[in-house]
Amino acid sequence: MPRLDAHEGAGVSETKPKGWRDNIVLFGALAANLGIAVAKFVAAGFTGSSSMLTEGVHSLVDSGNQVLLLYGQKRARRPADPAHPFGYGRELYFWAFVVAILIFAIGAGVSIYEGYLHVVTPEPLADPLVNYIVLGIAALMEGASWTIAMREFDARRGDLGWWQAIHESKDPAGFIVLFEDSAALIGLVVAAIGVWCSHHFDDARLDGYASIVIGVLLAAVAIVLARESKGLLIGERADPAVIARARAIILGHREVRYVNHVRTIHSAPDMVFVAISADFDDALDMGSAEALIETIETELRAALPQLSSIYIRPEKQAAAVTFPPVG
Numbered sequence: 001m002p003r004l005d006a007h008e009g010a011g012v013s014e015t016k017p018k019g020w021r022d023n024i025v026l027f028g029a030l031a032a033n034l035g036i037a038v039a040k041f042v043a044a045g046f047t048g049s050s051s052m053l054t055e056g057v058h059s060l061v062d063s064g065n066q067v068l069l070l071y072g073q074k075r076a077r078r079p080a081d082p083a084h085p086f087g088y089g090r091e092l093y094f095w096a097f098v099v100a101i102l103i104f105a106i107g108a109g110v111s112i113y114e115g116y117l118h119v120v121t122p123e124p125l126a127d128p129l130v131n132y133i134v135l136g137i138a139a140l141m142e143g144a145s146w147t148i149a150m151r152e153f154d155a156r157r158g159d160l161g162w163w164q165a166i167h168e169s170k171d172p173a174g175f176i177v178l179f180e181d182s183a184a185l186i187g188l189v190v191a192a193i194g195v196w197c198s199h200h201f202d203d204a205r206l207d208g209y210a211s212i213v214i215g216v217l218l219a220a221v222a223i224v225l226a227r228e229s230k231g232l233l234i235g236e237r238a239d240p241a242v243i244a245r246a247r248a249i250i251l252g253h254r255e256v257r258y259v260n261h262v263r264t265i266h267s268a269p270d271m272v273f274v275a276i277s278a279d280f281d282d283a284l285d286m287g288s289a290e291a292l293i294e295t296i297e298t299e300l301r302a303a304l305p306q307l308s309s310i311y312i313r314p315e316k317q318a319a320a321v322t323f324p325p326v327g
Contacts, residue, residue: 023070025149029177030066032145033059033184036138043134047126049198050118051191052134054111054211058187058218059138061107062180065099069173072096076268086309089268090233096172097229103180104222108215115211122204131195139188146181153178168239171269172229183221187214238264238272242304246274249299255281255292260320271308274300279317289314 040056043049072095080087153174157165166175194210197203237243243262250259260277267273280289293312300307 023073023173025152025177026066026070026073026173028148029145029181030063030070032141033063033066036141037063039134039137043130046130047128047195048123049128049131049191049195050114050123050207051194051210051214052131054114054214055135055138055187055191057110057114058107058184058214061102062184065102065176065180068095068099068102069176073173086267086273087271089271090235090266092268093172093229093232096176097226097233099176100222100226100229103218103225108219108222111215111218112212113215115208115213115215118208118211119205122208124204128195128199132192135188135192135195139185142181142184142188146178146185149174149178149181166228169228170232170236170266172225172232175228176225179221179225183217186217190214190217232266235265238266238274238306242272242306245304246276246300246307249303250276250278250296252299253292253296255284255288257281258317260315260317267308270306272304272306273309273311274307275311275313277313277315277320279320280314 037056037059040052040059044053044056069092072092075095076087076089076092078088153165153169156169156171156174160168166178169175190210190213194207194213197210198205198207243264246262247259250256250262256278258279260279261275263275264272280292284292293314296312297310300310
């Protein structure tokens with residue numbers, strides 16, 4: 001059968017980006033972290049606690065991270081143009097990677113350095129009551145933010161396990177806030193233990209050790225987030241279920257002899273580009289092939305609305321370049 005050149009328009013479908021979900025998780029986390037950061041810095045100033053100062057830096061970095069993610073989401077909403085024909089959705093992935101770097105460089109770096117200084121040159125601690133009050137308030141606010149993030153993430157993960165859902169997620173804002181809030185809650189516990197041990201054993205160095213532990217925790221979180229963000233930035237395929245569904249729709253037409261490949265890549269959390277190679281019946285003429293491609297595109301858009309760009313190439317099975325993995 002005659003070939004259809006994709007650059008002539010046959011087999012290519014473009015759709016506009018869909019509306020992005022509400023930013024309640026990011027705004028909630030930002031409000032909580034800003035208030036907590038101020039309270040922690042005030043407490044550290046009154047008591048001289050290294051772990052409280054570290055926690056203040058931690059909350060300040062988290063606040064900056066939420067601002068960057070909100071900025072990334074705003075930039076990613078820009079429509080496609082000649083310079084970026086598939087839109088700007090992946091800019092969000094860039095800012096997610098920047099957030100991971102900031103957590104590692106500023107959050108973990110400052111925490112470990114501050115802890116080291118307090119171990120080498122310990123300072124006497126004042127009454128820890130202020131620290132305990134601030135830590136308690138911070139725990140309530142962080143807990144509220146964590147609950148919002150957890151509910152949002154849990155509603156989206158379906159039947160997947162937690163780690164698998166994080167690995168498969170294409171929306172970094174959701175799992176970054178969840179990781180940050182989880183690390184923050186653990187950090188509050190470590191800070192409280194550090195303050196208590198310093199006073200109980202009359203050894204200010206223990207508070208410094210607590211800061212180092214918090215720094216190591218943040219470094220571990222940053223490494224995980226960087227790894228996940230890197231995959232999104234490079235380009236990840238769509239969910240295997242989406243690929244299987246698309247393949248099934250195409251094979252549902254008797255004029256299609258074989259689907260050579262269904263290759264996908266996320267251009268945004270809710271936008272997927274798909275390139276399909278299929279072996280059509282040789283008896284089809286150009287007009288019939290074009291009509292069939294339009295029908296398949298319509299069915300794909302109806303069943304899988306996240307497919308923002310669809311490219312279908314008629315190609316002989318023997319001539320097609322295929323490779324594992326699936327899709």
